[in-house]
Each structure stands twice: as C-alpha cells, then as structure tokens.
Amino acid sequence: MEIPYTVKPRPDTGLYNAKVGIWLFLASEVMLFGALFSSYILLRVGAPDGFWPDVATGWPHGLLNIPIGTFNTAVLIASSVTVVMAWAALKAGNFAKFKGFMIFTVLCAFSFLGIKSYEYNEKFTHYVVRMKDGTAVTGHFDHEFLHGFLEKANDRREKKNVELREINAKAKAEGKSEKDLLPHLSNRFLTLDKFSEESTESVKMLVDIPSAFRYPVGTKPVAVEATAKDGEHAEPGGHVEKEIKLADVQSLAAFIPSTATFFAIYFTMTALHGLHVLGGALILGYFAFFGKKMWKEEPERLTNRVEVAGLFWHFVDLVWIFLFPVVYLL
Amino acid sequence: MSLKSFHLVFLVASVVLALFLAAFGFDQYRQSGSQAALLGAISSALAAVTLVIYGRYFLRKLRHISYL
Known part of the structure; x- marks a missing residue:
C-alpha cells in the first residue's frame, strides 16, 4: 500500500x-x-x-x-x-x-x-558542606584522600558483601526475596555516615574560591572568604585545600537532585x-x-x-x- | 512553516542570546574586572555579528525555497 x-x-x-x-x-x-x-x-x-x-x-x-x-x-x-x-x-x-x-x-x-x-x-x-556554626563551603574532595578513603571503604564493603552473599544464598535456598537483602553498593555520593563508618575524623577538601564570573554579584560566601586569607594560591574560580573536622560538620551533600x-x-x-x-x-x-x-x-x-x-x-x-x-x- | 522559516526564527533567537551573553559578560567585567568575562563578552558580540552575516548568506542561498 x-x-x-x-x-x-x-x-x-x-x-x-x-x-x-x-x-x-x-x-x-x-x-x-x-x-x-x-x-x-x-x-x-x-x-x-x-x-x-x-x-x-x-x-x-x-x-x-x-x-x-x-x-x-x-x-x-x-x-x-x-x-x-x-x-x-x-x-x-x-x-x-x-x-x-x-x-x-x-x-x-x-x-x-x-x-x-x-x-x-x-x-x-x-559537595556542599554545612558547618554547625551556620557557615558552609562547597568543593571537591582531595583526589588522593578520596582514593584512599574509597579503597578502604571498598575493602570493608567487599568483606561485607562476601558475608551478605552467603546470607543471600542461604535466604534464596529458603525461598526469601533477594531484593530485601542486597545492599546498596553505591559509593559515589558520600555522607557523614560513610565517613564515620570508616572512623574518619577529618576530610581533605578542595574548597571553591568565589568567582564573580561564576557566582552572581552580591552573594556572600562567608566561609570561603576566610580560606582566601590563608596566603594560599587563592584565585577566584580556583580551589584551596582545607582540612575539615567532621565534628564541626552538620551535613554533607553532593550536587544531586535530592x-x-x-x-x-x-x-x-x-x-x-x-x-x-x-x-x-x-x-x-x-x-x-x-x-x-x-x-x-x-x-x-x-x-x-x-x-x-x-x-x-x-x-x-x-x-x-x-x-x-x-x-x-x- | 518550512525548515527555511524555522531556521530564520532560530537564527533570530541565537542572535538575541549572543547579544544577551555579551551584555552579561560586560556587566560581569564591570563588576569584577574579570578578563575572562570581557573575553566572553567580546566573543559573544562577534558571534552575534557572524550570525547576522550568515543569516544574509542563508537567505541568498535559499532564495528559491518556499517559506511554507
């Protein structure tokens, strides 16, 4: 046709x-x-x-x-x-x-x-890290630190997974649902829980330095201004390395929809x-x-x-x- | 509306965006003195001019094609 x-x-x-x-x-x-x-x-x-x-x-x-x-x-x-x-x-x-x-x-x-x-x-x-004193910083985790942290966390998780797989196999044999037992393996988005799980006391962060080109004029990034006074290589739009104590952190979240x-x-x-x-x-x-x-x-x-x-x-x-x-x- | 007409609408929108970007860049430069902002503003203004020149070329090249 x-x-x-x-x-x-x-x-x-x-x-x-x-x-x-x-x-x-x-x-x-x-x-x-x-x-x-x-x-x-x-x-x-x-x-x-x-x-x-x-x-x-x-x-x-x-x-x-x-x-x-x-x-x-x-x-x-x-x-x-x-x-x-x-x-x-x-x-x-x-x-x-x-x-x-x-x-x-x-x-x-x-x-x-x-x-x-x-x-x-x-x-x-x-990530955005909100401190208990009401300030906040944004930035990335230092690559070396993050790599070490994730490796340690993965090892731990792998051990846990072996245990879970055994439990899972047992549960399957007993006719239970796998979905209820499989752990959430994503490591991408870090949380305070993940750090405390690894007994981490502080995190190394590459904190964003405010840039008028990237950030709207008139904004006040309070905590970041303080880092720029440290005499480090602090150019607008760049980063400075900071050690942040987890005891001072109120919350930590990646720039994701939630x-x-x-x-x-x-x-x-x-x-x-x-x-x-x-x-x-x-x-x-x-x-x-x-x-x-x-x-x-x-x-x-x-x-x-x-x-x-x-x-x-x-x-x-x-x-x-x-x-x-x-x-x-x- | 043919692709020719829609392309013209698109070009007009692109020129307006390029001019807006140029204004945005100049404003950022004025407020912060950022050389990158100035470079962005000049590039955007040049892009707007280029798009207008291209638009004239496009109209000449496709003059025999209908707007419908």
Missing part, C-alpha cells in the same frame, strides 16, 4: 503529511517543556531565603559552569546550521555534500552530550533535553548512513524526511537557547 502525500502536498492543508505531523508533535513538545519552564519559575520564585551559601535550602544559582555551557550552546547552533545546509544540499541534488553536513551535525550532537556528561560528573563529585530544588529541576530539564538530542542524533545519523537507497529511489521523499528531522532538530536547539540563559545566567 502506498503512503499518500509523502511528496506532494495534500490539497486541504497545502503541505505534505509528515510536515503537518511534525508540527503537531512539536506543539505537544512545547507544552511539555513549557510546563517544565513554568515549574522552574514557580520553584525559584517560591524558594526560601538564604541564597548563598545556604545552598541546602535556598536557590543555589550560579554554580553551573558558564564557559562550558556557552561552548555547548555554540556547538548546538553550529549543528543547526549544518543540518539546514544538509537539507539544502539534497534540494540541490548533492548527496555527498548532504552526507558530509549530516555527519558533522551528528558529531556536534555527540560532542554536546559528551560535554554535558562531563558537567554532570562535575556536579556529582561536587540536595536542592534547583538541582532537581536542573537535572530534570537538561536530562530531558539531552534525551531529545540523543534521539535526534540517531535519526539524523540514520539518514546520513542509510539514506542512500531512498535517495536513489525517491529523492524527494528523502528530502522531505530530512526537512522533518531538521525541524525537530531546530526545536531541540531552540529549547536549549532558552534553557541555557534560564539555568546558567539569570
């Missing part, structure tokens, strides 16, 4: 069917992202006072890496230019040129995702956007690498398909054009 109006416009709409379809789909996407943007605004407006350094309860804005975010924006803009050039190449009947532009677009998409993964990892290994509302909405929005980028990249890659057959048989149909995929790609990029200033700058 032949699919109608894949090339010629439908008389009542004046457009080929796929174009009407993609615009209806994009309308639903506008509602999806629109709801998330609205949520962001409402959460931010309703955030309690204690902007900085009280990042555990306030709105810890300004903690994202603006230069990296800007570079990623440039990557997406470049990909939009090449996707439209790929479509124009097909319109001009040049498949080789189309393929070149399309491969570049896909490379841009995966670069974007790679950079985003780096940013995510930076947040997952970034730490603050800001991170919850940030990860939700950017991860959903990232999934769209991944989906778009797969479709564009499919046309670049498997489009030759259709190009030979039905060139106009392939051109229309590429246009539809290009519209989706532009939408995804347009979402980022709004998302970037909202979560990174404003």
